[in-house]
Amino acid sequence: MDSSSSAPSLPRLKLKRPDSQKIDLITVPEHSCVSNFGQTTDYSAVHVGFKDISYTVKVGLFRKKPRRLLDNVSGDFSGGELTAIMGPSGSGKTCLMNILAGYTNAGVTGQRFINDEVRNENAFRKQSCYIMQDDNLQPLLTVQESMTIAANLKMSYMYSQKEKHNRIKEILECMSLWEHRKSRTSHLSGGQKKRLSIALELLKNPQVMFFDEPTSGLDSLTSKQCVMLLKQLASTGQTIICTIHQPSAILFEMFDHLYVLASGKCLYQGSVKGLLPYLEETGLTCPPYHNPADYLLEVASGEHGDYIDILTNKSENGLCSDWRKKQRNTIQLESLEHISKAMRAGRITPTTAPPIIFPKIDKHKHKEHSNPCCYGSYPTSFCNQFCVLLKRTFLILTRDRTLAYARLGEDASNVLNNFNFMFFSVMFLMLTAFNCVSTTFPLELPILTKELFNKWYSLKSYYLAISIADIPMQIVATLIYALVTYYLTMQPVDAYRIILFLFMCILISLVAQSWGLLIGACMDIKNGVIFGPFCFLPFTIFSGFFVQLNDSHPYMRWLFHISFLKYGFEGLVLSVFGYNRGKLPCNADYCHFVNPEKFLDQMDMEHANYSMAVIFLISLIALIRFIAYYVLSVQIQNNRSKRK
Incomplete structure (x- = not known):
């Protein structure tokens, strides 16, 4: 309706406002x-x-x-x-x-x-795009890296890398961010972070833009x-x-x-x-x-x-x-x-x-086959999303000192005997791998929720990228710890025993990492730190270290068979003492466990099987990560429904 014809005439205010208003x-x-x-x-x-x-x-x-x-x-x-x-x-x-x-x-x-x-x-x-109140940016990436990754995800294959670079430069110059392109986003001011959030979404030229409290946390001039x-x-x-x-x-x-x-x-x-x-x-x-x-x-x-x-x-x-x-x-x-x-x-x-x-x-553009360059709901293909996200995750992992330092600790290297060494190695690998993921992954959820909603990529490509990118880092950190402690505790220098020992350590750390991913998807950092270790308590008790299988109550023995720590612990013990290892030298007056077979029998591990432990742990890794993906998808939907 035309206000010139139907709206009432606007009365003139008697008192003028000051010049500032x-x-x-x-x-x-x-x-x-x-x-x-x-x-x-x-x-x-x-x-x-x-x-x-x-x-x-x-x-x-x-x-x-x-x-x-x-x-x-x-x-x-x-x-x-x-x-x-x-x-x-x-x-x-x-x-x-x-x-x-x-x-x-x-x-x-x-x-x-x-x-x-x-x-x-x-x-x-x-x-369209939705820029939320909190500027959820990757703190370890620079401004230009953030824009480049966004351009590779949000601009279709029809644009060359040179065209993408020119578009990035054009937007950053207009936003007065070009001179800060090499600065990490964590070092930007509040106004610069807000402008970068807008710049990231302008790459896809949205016709409609939604902003939730765009001036929140900014001073009057900004x-x-x-x-x-x-x-x-x-x-x-x-x-x-x-x-x-x-x-x-x-x-x-x-x-x-x-x-x-x-x-x-x-x-x-x-x-x-x-x-x-x-x-x-x-x-x-x-x-x-x-x-x-x-x-x-x-x-x-x-x-x-x-x-x-x-x-x-x-x-x-x-x-x-x-x-x-x-x-x-x-x-x-x-x-x-x-x-x-x-x-x-x-x-x-x-x-x-x-x-x-x-x-x-x-309104008819929703037919996917009519717009092949969009690959369904996203501007680029699944393979491109996976490659870009994998590269981004590797870049973040190499710069995250918290993850690197936590994974390279030496707390369990001074145990007094081989049996205790192997158990505490299991505990060390489990807790470090678990805590690294459970304390960092929840911080990614706000960023993930925003980028998923604005159609940067699919959840499948993101989850696959972080799963694969984090595995090499975890493997390298595990190998460094396992090799050093294996040498310091003077374990047998046999190639096949070293390989078996290292491979079992890797599987234990990957299982714990998967648990951390699941807990991180379910809970925030505070709840994850408190309730996460409770998930390991039954597995720890029934690992074969505190209580042996034959000494437990018959009704409780089934817990040994589902404890991943028991399988990991047995795998380490077998790699050192199993496979027909000969008699051990004895420099004391009496050595009870000169024969390794007698030691395995005493620890109720005479029927332990290394291959069974490997199959169980690999299957558990796949199962937990599948469950974590489902929980993550539900958690993202819940985060969206809770935002009011």
Whole structure:
């Protein structure tokens, strides 16, 4: 509906605002966008609409009761506009953002549209991206490495490496990150991390971009720079939608479109300029020199009375478009000029939106065979995803000092006898391999969740890459420990015994590593450190070191046969004392175990079989890793459903 014909005339405020908050508007013709402070360019807009969206979750431990977080809200966000979703904490901002981005689908009712047509989720996901509040970046990669990996995953095979490099350079220069391209992401400032998060997603030229609290954790100047960048991206024709909690007056006036939520209902949808007159019609007058954004949150929180139902009815829960300006893109000249001066003075890093060319979202494009270059849901093939992720994982592993130092310890090298040495070697290999993975893998889950949702790669290619990339590192660390301790404890220097000993050590460490992957996928670091070792307690008791098989209760003997520590322990003992080893030299007055066969019989290992131990451990590795993959996929879905 045209606001020029149906909207009420806007009353003139009696008291002027101070110059710092005074805003003059320049109008732009409809279906045009503003670029570079006044130059207009045409574009094919993508409008994101929704109608009667409700979202219900179940809360409670035993008797779960349904709780409605969104209540039949509707709205329309136009292409080329910078839209802000505002509301007090718990109003449903992030819920609505997750639903519109396709991040949350369970418990959602209603319709979502693209250009007034019911959207196809697969086609929409290919041309949209979601940048979350936390900048989940790989801390051990440099800026250029992060961009290169993203380009190889997000840009199709039709682009050459030179074209990808030029695109990376173009984006980083526009984002003022080119001079920091060799810096690790962990060394970047908050604003630089935010710009890098945006740059990573711009590689695929998304038509619709969602931002959850883009100014969270940033100072006022950096927040202005961030919003300015979003404004410029919108001016290129993209649809930019973001949630924002409590912006300053200058930031608030920079948004083109405002969508206000409270208690899961829409209180207002329209231009920023029309907000105060809209509120005045219901008897709510913003005090002079008061930030309109702060006053809006006070109204939505009920500090000035219960106006939620009144404003919900007035806005028709988002259906009313009377307060949308005919000029879809209005730039607050004074606010932008204020930020431009700060950039020229060097107080804010100058940034510009890189040139963006993107195809239209086609609702019929979801047919996979019609777009062979996308390899289904992803821009590149499974083999390419696997190779890129394998290279990235190797790069991270070589730089992660925590993993390297933890795997190369020597705590178990000073045991007093061979039997104790072999048992404590098993325990050492198990705990180091387990702790290395269980304390680092949970840190990858937020990054993995973000990249999977934005269609960087598939979960299968990621899981296969980390599984294979981590094995050589674990093998090398295990071999270093096993060879050193084998030599220091003066074990027999026989080639086949050394090989058997080393191979069994490798299998033990890989089983423990698999357990760590499973625990890391199930729990966070704190719970994994506490509850993870409990998983090994039954295996440790029934490993054959503390209690022998023949000495245990008959009803408990089955636990020996499922204990992987028992098989690993037997394998090490057999590699040293088995296979018809001759009598041992005795330098004391009496040696009870001169004959190794007698020792094996005493330890209930006379029937132990090295081949059976190998088969059991390899099968257990495959089984645990398969279960870990399934648990990881469920955990990622749970993480998405918990994000509200």
